[in-house]
Amino acid sequence: MSLKLAVIYYSATATVDSMARRVALAGEKQGAEVRLRHVEEIAPPAAIDSNREWSEHVAATADAPRATPDDVVWADAVLFGTPTRFGNVASQLKNYLDSLGPQWSQGQLADKVYAGFTASQTQHGGQETTLLALYNTMYHFGGILVPPGYTDPVKFADGNPYGVGHVTGPDNDAPLENTQLDALDHLVERVLEVTGKLRS
Ligand SMILES: Cc1cc2nc3c(=O)[nH]c(=O)nc-3n(C[C@H](O)[C@H](O)[C@H](O)COP(=O)(O)O)c2cc1C
Numbered sequence: 001m002s003l004k005l006a007v008i009y010y011s012a013t014a015t016v017d018s019m020a021r022r023v024a025l026a027g028e029k030q031g032a033e034v035r036l037r038h039v040e041e042i043a044p045p046a047a048i049d050s051n052r053e054w055s056e057h058v059a060a061t062a063d064a065p066r067a068t069p070d071d072v073v074w075a076d077a078v079l080f081g082t083p084t085r086f087g088n089v090a091s092q093l094k095n096y097l098d099s100l101g102p103q104w105s106q107g108q109l110a111d112k113v114y115a116g117f118t119a120s121q122t123q124h125g126g127q128e129t130t131l132l133a134l135y136n137t138m139y140h141f142g143g144i145l146v147p148p149g150y151t152d153p154v155k156f157a158d159g160n161p162y163g164v165g166h167v168t169g170p171d172n173d174a175p176l177e178n179t180q181l182d183a184l185d186h187l188v189e190r191v192l193e194v195t196g197k198l199r200s
Helices: 015-029 045-049 052-060 069-074 091-097 101-105 127-141 154-158 178-199
Strands: 004-009 033-038 077-085 113-120 164-167
Touching: 004 015, 004 069, 004 091, 004 178, 015 033, 015 077, 015 113, 015 164, 015 178, 033 069, 045 052, 069 101, 077 091, 077 127, 077 178, 113 127, 113 178, 127 164, 154 178, 164 178
Parallel strands: 004 033, 004 077, 077 113, 113 164
Antiparallel strands: none
C-alpha cells in the first residue's frame, strides 16, 4: 500500500507555493499518495490588496483545495511549508495548526512523520528559527520529526539541516535553483524512507 503524504502550506507571494508543488511532485514520483493543501487565508483584504504579488497569488489559488484537519489525520507523513515571518511561522499556518485541538486530544496526530520547509527574503533571516518554531507544535502532537540533517551531499550545498529553505532575495523573486530543488527532493525521499520503515 502506498504511503500517504500531506503537503500543507501557506504562501502569500507564491514562493512557498512553488516549493510545495515541487515537494508534492517528488512525493508522487516516489510512489506516495499525495494531498497538496494550501491553508486558508486569514489576512484582511486591505493587507492583501496592498501587495500586487499577494493579491495575484490569492486569485490564482482561489480554487485550490484548502487544508482541513482530516489531511493530517489521513497522512502517514506531513510536510509543512511556511514563509519566514519575523523569524517565525506565518500566522495563517499557525491558525491551521491551532485548529487541530480536537484531533490532538484524540491522539490522531501522533506517530506520524513530520518535517518542514520555508522561505525568507534574506540569507540569515530566520529560516532555522522558523523551522524550530514550527517543530515545537510537532512535539506536542507526539510526532516523529525527520529533519534532513546532513544525510546527503546536497545538504552541504543548501546548508539547512533543519529542513529546506529558499532565499527570495532583495526583490523577493529569486527562482528556486537546482540546489533547493534537489534539497526538497531529498527531504521527501528521506521522509518517505523513514515513514516506510515505521509503517512496515
Ligand atoms: C510580515 C513579514 C515578515 C517577514 N519576516 C521576514 C524575516 O524575518 N526574515 C526574512 O528574511 N524575510 C522575512 N519576510 C519576507 C518573507 O519571508 C518572504 O517574502 C517569503 O519567504 C516569501 O514567501 P511566499 O512568497 O511564499 O509568501 C517577511 C515578510 C513579511 C510580509
